[in-house]
Amino acid sequence: MSALANHAFAKMNGIGNEIVVVDMRDSAGRVTPDDARAVASANGGVAYDQLMVLQKPRLDGTEAFIRIYNNDGSEAGACGNGMRCVVRRIFEKNGQTAATFETAAGLLNAWQGPSPDLYTVDMGAPKFGWQDIPLAEEFRDTRYIELQIGPIDNPILHSPSVVSMGNPHAIFWVDDVDGYDLERFGPLLENHPIFPERANITLAHIVDDKHITIRTWERGAGLTRACGSAACATAVAAARLKRAERNVEITLPGGKLGIEWRERDDHVLMTGTATFEYEGRFDPALFAPVA
Numbered sequence: 043m044s045a046l047a048n049h050a051f052a053k054m055n056g057i058g059n060e061i062v063v064v065d066m067r068d069s070a071g072r073v074t075p076d077d078a079r080a081v082a083s084a085n086g087g088v089a090y091d092q093l094m095v096l097q098k099p100r101l102d103g104t105e106a107f108i109r110i111y112n113n114d115g116s117e118a119g120a121c122g123n124g125m126r127c128v129v130r131r132i133f134e135k136n137g138q139t140a141a142t143f144e145t146a147a148g149l150l151n152a153w154q155g156p157s158p159d160l161y162t163v164d165m166g167a168p169k170f171g172w173q174d175i176p177l178a179e180e181f182r183d184t185r186y187i188e189l190q191i192g193p194i195d196n197p198i199l200h201s202p203s204v205v206s207m208g209n210p211h212a213i214f215w216v217d218d219v220d221g222y223d224l225e226r227f228g229p230l231l232e233n234h235p236i237f238p239e240r241a242n243i244t245l246a247h248i249v250d251d252k253h254i255t256i257r258t259w260e261r262g263a264g265l266t267r268a269c270g271s272a273a274c275a276t277a278v279a280a281a282r283l284k285r286a287e288r289n290v291e292i293t294l295p296g297g298k299l300g301i302e303w304r305e306r307d308d309h310v311l312m313t314g315t316a317t318f319e320y321e322g323r324f325d326p327a328l329f330a331p332v333a
């Protein structure tokens with residue numbers, strides 16, 4: 043029987059990024075990719091983009107080891123919006139206002155503020171090396187890489203910036219983020235052979251040097267109303283190109299995020315709200331083996 047059968051969960055969202063939080067710190071059970079897919083099942087499941095599973099802390103001084111599942115069962119190293127949801131859930135339960143967590147991508151600090159309804163997550167330092175993203179072949183300059191879709195002499199989308207925020211991101215610079223069929227191009231680009239671990243695909247429009255609008259097709263989850271790590275990757279990529287300041291506001295379909303790429307330690311800080319929707323228990327029938 044799945045460790046998730048009858049287990050409590052909280053349905054939340056980070057500016058429209060659909061998040062399920064499960065606290066398994068008291069349990070020895072593990073969530074499998076099949077479990078994660080079953081939770082997302084259209085037949086009685088809970089629709090989500092990411093499932094955030096809190097496991098017992100592995101390191102002193104951390105609150106939990108967090109595993110992040112996309113709704114296709116794959117695991118991710120980072121989820122900015124999901125982290126704000128986790129942080130709100132924990133802080134509301136135990137009155138903390140700051141904590142450190144461990145994810146597959148490393149340690150991450152988070153705190154309440156700058157106002158009580160906002161949560162800030164230190165997403166760590168971005169990586170730009172082609173092996174770090176990773177890309178399938180060497181690109182010395184990842185501010186723009188050679189990649190396009192559409193006719194060779196008149197590409198529809200081309201020359202993305204690529205960044206790792208603990209997960210792989212490609213950002214295509216466009217004039218109108220709503221002017222492209224992302225549901226069609228997203229899967230093609232996510233699974234392009236240049237990305238051996240697939241990639242999150244973002245369309246970004248630089249409004250001015252303090253404001254960027256984005257829309258994202260998420261690796262393993264599809265079209266989303268918000269992707270926090272994509273907002274971070276976009277802010278960093280725009281600053282690298284000297285097209286925006288290091289402190290910007292990002293507008294996503296579900297809301298706004300403040301992103302600061304801090305000079306003193308290279309870390310990216312993401313600030314935004316987190317919304318609690320409801321809580322429940324997983325129906326064991328979701329995890330029943332198919333006869």
Ligand SMILES: N[C@@H](CCC[C@H](N)C(=O)O)C(=O)O
Pocket residue numbers: 059091092112117118119120121122123124209210242260261262263268269270271272
């Ligand atoms: N929604 C997230 C990103 C989730 C992980 C991503 N789909 C991946 O596989 O890398 C966010 O808010 O950052």
